[in-house]
Amino acid sequence: MSVTAPAIDTMPVRPVRASRFDSTWVLWIAIIAVLLFLVVSPFVYLVITSFQTERTGEFTFANYATAYGRARYIDALFNSLKLGAASAALAGVFAVPLAWAVARTDMPGRGLTRMLVLATFITPPYTGAVAWILLAGPNAGWLNRFYMMATGAEAGPFNIYSFTGLAVVIALYSFPYIFIFTTAALELVSSEMEDAANILGAGPWRTMRKVTLPLALPAILGGLIICFLEAIALFGSPAMIAIPARFNVVTTQLFQFFGNPVRVEVAAAYAMPLLGVTILLVLVQRLIVRRKGFVALTGKGGERRPILLGRWRWVVFGYAMFVAALAVFLPYIFLIQSAFAKAWGRGFLLDNITFANFRFILFEHATAAQSVINSFVYAGVSATIAVFLTLGVAYIVARRLIPFGGVLGFLCVAPFVIPGVVLAIGFYAAYAPPPLALYGTALILILAFTTRFLPVGYVNASAAINSLNPEMEEAVRVLGGSRLTALRRVVAPLLKRNLLGAWLLIFIPATRELSAAIFLYGPNTKVASVMIFDMSEEGNFERLAALALVLQVLTLPLLYLGQRALGRDFMLRRNAT
Amino acid sequence: MKRLGSLALAVALAFLPLAARADLNALTEAAKKEGELTWYVAHYTSEGAEDLGRGFTEMYGIKVNVVRTTAQVAYQRLLQDLKNNQTICDVFSSTDLGHYARLKAEGRLDKYVPENTPKISEAFRNFDPDGYFHTTAAGMVVLTYNTAKVKPEDAPKKWEDLLDIKWKGKVSTGHPGFSGYVGTWVLSMKKLYGWQYFDKLEKNKPQIGRSINDTVTALNAGERQVAAGADGSTLFSAARGNPLAVSYPSDGAVLIISPSAIMKGTKHPNAAKLFMEYLYTIEASKINAKHFGIPLRPEVPSPPGAKPMSEIKVIRPTVAEVEKGIPEVIEQWRDTFGN
Numbered sequence: 001m002s003v004t005a006p007a008i009d010t011m012p013v014r015p016v017r018a019s020r021f022d023s024t025w026v027l028w029i030a031i032i033a034v035l036l037f038l039v040v041s042p043f044v045y046l047v048i049t050s051f052q053t054e055r056t057g058e059f060t061f062a063n064y065a066t067a068y069g070r071a072r073y074i075d076a077l078f079n080s081l082k083l084g085a086a087s088a089a090l091a092g093v094f095a096v097p098l099a100w101a102v103a104r105t106d107m108p109g110r111g112l113t114r115m116l117v118l119a120t121f122i123t124p125p126y127t128g129a130v131a132w133i134l135l136a137g138p139n140a141g142w143l144n145r146f147y148m149m150a151t152g153a154e155a156g157p158f159n160i161y162s163f164t165g166l167a168v169v170i171a172l173y174s175f176p177y178i179f180i181f182t183t184a185a186l187e188l189v190s191s192e193m194e195d196a197a198n199i200l201g202a203g204p205w206r207t208m209r210k211v212t213l214p215l216a217l218p219a220i221l222g223g224l225i226i227c228f229l230e231a232i233a234l235f236g237s238p239a240m241i242a243i244p245a246r247f248n249v250v251t252t253q254l255f256q257f258f259g260n261p262v263r264v265e266v267a268a269a270y271a272m273p274l275l276g277v278t279i280l281l282v283l284v285q286r287l288i289v290r291r292k293g294f295v296a297l298t299g300k301g302g303e304r305r306p307i308l309l310g311r312w313r314w315v316v317f318g319y320a321m322f323v324a325a326l327a328v329f330l331p332y333i334f335l336i337q338s339a340f341a342k343a344w345g346r347g348f349l350l351d352n353i354t355f356a357n358f359r360f361i362l363f364e365h366a367t368a369a370q371s372v373i374n375s376f377v378y379a380g381v382s383a384t385i386a387v388f389l390t391l392g393v394a395y396i397v398a399r400r401l402i403p404f405g406g407v408l409g410f411l412c413v414a415p416f417v418i419p420g421v422v423l424a425i426g427f428y429a430a431y432a433p434p435p436l437a438l439y440g441t442a443l444i445l446i447l448a449f450t451t452r453f454l455p456v457g458y459v460n461a462s463a464a465i466n467s468l469n470p471e472m473e474e475a476v477r478v479l480g481g482s483r484l485t486a487l488r489r490v491v492a493p494l495l496k497r498n499l500l501g502a503w504l505l506i507f508i509p510a511t512r513e514l515s516a517a518i519f520l521y522g523p524n525t526k527v528a529s530v531m532i533f534d535m536s537e538e539g540n541f542e543r544l545a546a547l548a549l550v551l552q553v554l555t556l557p558l559l560y561l562g563q564r565a566l567g568r569d570f571m572l573r574r575n576a577t
Numbered sequence: 578m579k580r581l582g583s584l585a586l587a588v589a590l591a592f593l594p595l596a597a598r599a600d601l602n603a604l605t606e607a608a609k610k611e612g613e614l615t616w617y618v619a620h621y622t623s624e625g626a627e628d629l630g631r632g633f634t635e636m637y638g639i640k641v642n643v644v645r646t647t648a649q650v651a652y653q654r655l656l657q658d659l660k661n662n663q664t665i666c667d668v669f670s671s672t673d674l675g676h677y678a679r680l681k682a683e684g685r686l687d688k689y690v691p692e693n694t695p696k697i698s699e700a701f702r703n704f705d706p707d708g709y710f711h712t713t714a715a716g717m718v719v720l721t722y723n724t725a726k727v728k729p730e731d732a733p734k735k736w737e738d739l740l741d742i743k744w745k746g747k748v749s750t751g752h753p754g755f756s757g758y759v760g761t762w763v764l765s766m767k768k769l770y771g772w773q774y775f776d777k778l779e780k781n782k783p784q785i786g787r788s789i790n791d792t793v794t795a796l797n798a799g800e801r802q803v804a805a806g807a808d809g810s811t812l813f814s815a816a817r818g819n820p821l822a823v824s825y826p827s828d829g830a831v832l833i834i835s836p837s838a839i840m841k842g843t844k845h846p847n848a849a850k851l852f853m854e855y856l857y858t859i860e861a862s863k864i865n866a867k868h869f870g871i872p873l874r875p876e877v878p879s880p881p882g883a884k885p886m887s888e889i890k891v892i893r894p895t896v897a898e899v900e901k902g903i904p905e906v907i908e909q910w911r912d913t914f915g916n
Contacts, residue, residue, distance in 0.1 A: 072911065138746070140800040161784070243752060244784050246915035256754065256911075262656045343819050345798035366627050366643050432661040439663050519657070522665055524642065537647050537755065537787045538622060538810075539794025 027484070028402060031392045038451040039411045042426030043418065049429065050268035066263070067270035076248035077273055080232045083167055083249055087231035088224045090171035091178055094323050096220060099182035101316045104189075104212060106306040108317050114183075116324040121176035122555045123331070124512030126236030126532060127548040128173040130541055131331030133240065134338060136160035140345050142334055161245040166238060170231045172327045177230065178223030180505065181463070184498075185219035186212065188467055191305045204307050222459050225281050229455075232274060233419040235515035236529070240536055250274060251515065254421045258519070264425055271422045282413050339545035357546035367526050372551055375528040378442060379510035382449035383503045389450075390457035391465075391499065395487060398465040399473075412458035415451045420515025423452060428519060440522030448516045453506040460505060464498035465491070508555065600692055601854060605637060607847035613640040614667040614848040617655060619648035619757055620714040620835045622790050622810050625868035632864050633855050639848050647788045648672040648757030649907075655840075659685065667849040670713060670837040672757025675900035677710040677836055686710060687839040689850050693857035697873040700886075701834070710838035713856045715871040717891065718762040718789065718831040721806035723796045725820040733803055735828045736766060740777045748783035749801035753907045755787040758807055758833050760903040762789075764894050765831045767906060775913050785914060796821055809869040812882050816869070825884060829892035 053060045068074060101107040102114055135143050136158035144156020159165060189212055197207040213220075235251040242249055248256075250270070257267035309316060338344035339357055346352045361368040390412055396402060397409040415423060427448045432439030438447075472494070473486040481489070492499065514529040521530050528551050535544040618626045623645045630641035644651070648671045655676075658665050671677070680686050690708040701712040720739070722732045733739055739748055751759035766774045784801050786792065792804035793811055797819045808823055808830070815821040837856060839849040855861055862872035869880040879885055894902065 072915075137798065137800045140798040239787075243916050244786065246785070248916050252916070258653055258657070262653065262660060264660075342817065343797045343814075345800070360624070364627065364631075365623075366630055366641065428657065428661065432663065439658075439661050440665055526644075534646055535623065537650075537791065539786055539788070539791035540623065541794060541798075 027392065028396060031389060031396070032408065034389060035393070035408060035411045038447060039414055039454070042423065042430045042451070043414065045430045046268050046271070046418065046422060046426040049265050050272065052265055054263070054265055063263075063265040063269035064272075066266045067257075072248065073253060073270065076250055076253040079163070079242075079247055080250040080274070081277065083163070083170070083238075084228040084232040086163075086167040087170040087174060088228040090167060091175035091227040092220070092224055094171060094175040094327075095178035095223065096182060097316065098320050098323060099179045099186060099216075100208065100212070101320060102179075103183040103186035104208075104307050105309050105313065105316065107309060107313045107320070109320065113320045113324070116320075116328050117176050117179050118559060119332075120173060120324075120327040121180070122508050122552060122559060123173055123327070124236070124514075124529060124532070124548070124551070125170060125173040125234060126240060126514060126529070126536070127335070127512075127552075128327070128331060129169050129237040129240045130536065130544060130548070131335045132160050132165070132169045132172075134334045134344060134541065135330055136165060143330075161241060163245065163247065166241045166245065167231075168326075169241065170234060170237055171227070174227045174230045175323075175327075177226045178220060180501070181219040181223040181226075181459070182216050184463070184501070185216040187304070189215045189304075194307070204309075208307070219463065222463070226456070226459065228281065229278055232277075233515060235419070235421055235518065236533055239533070251419050251421050254419065258421070258425065264429065267422065267425065271419065274419060282410070335545045335549060338541050339549050341542055344541055344545075357543045358550070361543055361547045361550065368528075368531050368547055371526045371528045371531040372547075372554065374442070374525055375511045375551070376554070378445050378449060378525075378527065379507050379513075381446050382453065382510050383507035385446075385450045386453050386457040386506050387461070387499055387503045390454055390461040390502070391492070391495070392487075394458060394461035394465045395491065398462060399470065401483070409458065409462065412454045415454050420452055420513065420517075421519065424448060424516040424519035427451075427516070439520075440525065442525050445517060445520050445525055445527065448520055449510045449513055452513065452516055453510055456505050456509070457502050460498060460502040461495075464495045464502075468494060504559070507558070511551070511555065601851075604847055604851050604854070608639055608845070608851040609637060611639070611845040611848045613642065614843075614845040614852055615642040615644065615665055616668045616670065616852070617644045617646075617651045617666040618668075618670040619646060619651045619672045620670045620716075620837075621645070621865070621868060621870060622813070625809075625813075625865070625870065628864050628868065629856075629861060632860055633852060636855065636860065637851065639851070641852070647751075647755035648676070648760070649755050652676050664840055664842040664844060666840050667843040667845045668837055668852050669840055670835065672714075672833055672835045673760055673899065673903055674757075674834070674836070674896045675903050676757075677705070677838060678896055678900040680838065681705070681707070681709045685841050687841045687843065687846070687849075689839050689853060691850075691853045691857050693854050697857050698875045701873050704834065704836055710836040711853065712834050712873070713837040713853075714835040714865065715873070716758070716833050716835070717808045717889070718758055718765075718805055718833065719808045719811075720803065720824040720826050721792060721796060721808075721811045722803045722822055722824065723799060723801075723820055724822045726799065726802045729822065729824075732822070732824045733826075734824060735826045736774075736805075737770065737828070739803065739805065740774070740781065742781070744803055745781045747802040748778070748781050749792045749795035749804040749806075750778075750783050750785055751789040751791055751805075752785050752787050753903065753910050756789045757835070757903075758789040758831075759805070760906065761833050761894065761899060762805055762831045763906045763910060764899065764902040765829075765892055767902075767909075768894060768898070769828060769892075772909060772913075775910065779913050785916070793819075793821065808883060809871075809880075811869075812880060813869040816882065823883075825889050827890065829890045832886075832891040832893040834893070 050063055051059055098113060098117065102110045135141050138144065138159040138161060141156065141158060141160065143158050147153065147156040194207050194211055197211045202210060232250060238249045238252050242252055254267050254270060257263045257270060337348060340354065341352050342354050393408045393412050397405045418426065427444060428439065431444055438444035468491065472490050476486040476490055512529050514533055517527050517530050518533060521527060528547065532544055532547055616630060626643050626645040630643040633639060633641050651671055652673065655666055655669060686709040688708050691711060694702055701715065704710065704712045720733045753760035753763045784795055786795060789807045790810040792806040793814045795801040796804055797814060811821050811823055837853060839853065843849050857873060859874050859876055862874040862877040866872040866877050866880045869883060871886065872879065
């Protein structure tokens with residue numbers, strides 16, 4: 001990598017090796033301190049709380065007895081696990097074919113597909129849930145109305161207010177995680193490996209099965225696990241769909257424990273099984289990744305050619321558009337209709353069109369417009385902190401710079417085991433009261449968002465760093481550069497694209513984060529997601545749709561910038577090859 | 578003698594405003610220095626709450642942070658604030674009376690009797706004899722229906738009509754675990770007909786939203802046809818051209834008296850007091866009536882289309898019944914309806 005050479009030439013010769021060592025260690029210690037603050041302390045508080053009697057703080061098992069003392073509560077646990085599994089599996093079915101088609105084949109409309117997946121990704125799950133209530137409400141849902149119109153039947157077949165309905169909606173808005181991880185991995189697979197398989201007599205499908213997909217398997221599994229954890233930690237969609245559908249999941253049950261009377265201790269006890277399940281899953285994923293560890297990106301670029309699909313390319317394209325219709329086209333058509341409607345159920349009539357919903361949320365509502373600004377500011381700060389923090393940790397872990405570095409990596413993934421609702425309470429309990437007294441401040445939201453999205457940052461950063469051959473940094477070290485120089489001048493530039501990708505991957509969900517925000521917002525720090533959730537309580541879908549669309553439209557320029565940056569980087573890499 | 582008494586009263590009333598006004602002026606000045614207040618509110622719709630908040634800001638230049646949620650969510654937030662020794666909420670306006678009984682017993686409320694109390698309709702005065710919380714809104718849970726799907730003669734006339742098999746898959750309600758209105762309604766139905774009412778209602782597979790105002794959306798969308806809804810939000814939506822109507826049940830519309838109180842330790846005590854006064858002004862009553870709430874001030878006419886309360890049979894549980902009963906029915910509801 002020629003960029004690094006002149007940079008190192010300009011470095012002054014450092015006389016004392018020890019001082020260089022010190023500065024590195026200071027950084028490592030700082031990272032550890034931050035992780036302790038962000039992850040360990042709220043987590044420890046959570047665990048201790050689960051064994052405490054309210055008020056007196058005495059040791060007790062009573063919380064566990066209460067938390068698991070009712071069939072309804074146990075059902076909710078199993079519902080969450082089932083929901084997570086169903087959503088992740090469905091998301092995989094949506095994502096993997098699309099990722100493969102976009103990254104490795106000559107399917108038409110690859111750019112379009114990528115754009116549509118991104119459109120899906122920036123759609124908050126609860127916005128998607130609302131759109132699907134408009135689409136598949138058992139009586140008034142548009143799909144059912146069209147079905148009844150077409151067949152003359154008394155009732156339509158779709159019912160969003162069901163377990164399946166909820167699983168589909170969650171899958172539709174979490175599959176981009178798998179897509180993004182999988183395409184990133186597939187793009188790193190050089191055609192030479194596939195050529196080798198071809199030369200040895202394997203056809204395109206066999207090559208995909210035996211070479212391409214296994215190479216991407218860690219990424220796919222990583223994505224599946226993230227989808228699973230996302231699904232069990234989601235609060236908004238279940239609150240909107242599962243309540244009318246008459247079943248409970250863990251997050252809605254936790255919300256109840258925080259109700260009247262507030263039983264934080266019971267809630268803490270109730271969160272423990274999720275903790276166990278997730279730790280187990282993370283271990284499984286790590287085993288798989290470790291067994292198949294390979295360096296796919298080296299200093300040399302491999303050639304990457306698309307696989308020619310022939311006639312199949314249209315079939316694959318059709319599938320991509322089908323997924324896009326479910327996730328983007330249909331929902332947005334009816335969200336837009338609703339946002340401009342006096343009453344959404346009255347349909348596309350001219351006298352049903354109004355701008356009043358937008359006027360209300362932008363100018364008449366005391367806090368709606370401010371809530372959008374809050375969301376963007378908090379998300380931006382959180383994403384920046386999280387990206388640099390996780391990059392540091394991933395690097396420490398990958399290069400084994402300190403003993404037991406793996407613990408740090410685990411800490412970064414750990415927040416996923418705490419549903420946002422519980423994470424929020426951990427934060428609340430740990431940092432809301434004096435001495436920090438962060439309750440109701442922007443900082444507590446920012447810190448919670450950072451913690452909540454550390455796993456996304458970490459999975460990304462660590463995948464990126466694992467794909468880097470250490471020989472490039474070793475070159476820096478051999479030439480006398482420090483670890484930090486290597487990080488700054490080699491690792492960061494090489495991973496610029498991944499870092500921006502990771503930033504967007506955190507920023508966008510952070511602008512729509514609800515589960516933690518709903519407990520941490522104060523009157524002056526209300527974020528858009530909470531605003532939308534509050535509006536959903538009253539079923540104000542018209543205004544809710546208007547606010548949701550404003551949020552989406554504001555995300556677009558950022559997305560465009562990001563894509564341009566990503567694209568340019570990508571082009572450079574291609575040209576270099 | 579009687580005449581003399583009323584004369585004395587009239588004289589007293591003539592002087593009262595002067596004294597009160599002096600107090601209010603001082604209060605206004607002190608409140609303006611505080612500059613803002615935070616209002617946790619479950620009364621009204623979001624739109625109504627925002628309108629009332631804005632009305633206050635226009636009158637006094639004091640910012641109102643309106644935090645509008647359902648009653649139980651507002652209370653949940655409040656309890657967590659208290660747990661963290663934070664006083665963020667200055668004025669608390671729930672629709673669940675039980676909240677006030679508990680907060681008062683725990684010493685969480687500031688005692689303040691608005692100077693404007695004598696000006697509101699007598700029925701709403703002196704709700705709490707000790708002066709810790711005061712009626713600031715009133716509304717009813719009634720039968721509501723979609724006029725495009727249900728003819729007035731077919732509409733349910735009494736609460737038991739909702740149990741008719743013909744409404745299977747067509748009923749909408751809110752959730753007592755969220756809405757104070759719904760909680761009070763459930764409690765009233767349990768009192769009238771026993772819990773069997775809800776065992777039977779469950780067979781009709783009602784769609785359960787959260788806020789009572791959610792029934793308005795369910796009816797408007799045609800997702801459901803009949804509901805146990807709030808008169809105010811339903812009539813407000815009907816006035817905007819939606820196919821909705823209200824049917825006052827013959828076995829009694831459930832009257833919901835919703836109080837407000839100032840939280841002890843508030844950082845904006847004067848703004849909070851001034852806000853309580855404001856809720857008793859003609860201006861606030863007008864805004865309330867615009868959103869089809871029952872105006873507290875007798876000078877403000879009832880919203881068009883709403884029956885005057887004197888012509889309606891109303892029922893309501895006592896404060897003690899609500900305090901004990903709502904947490905119970907929430908649990909029963911979750912057991913019956915699964916969530």
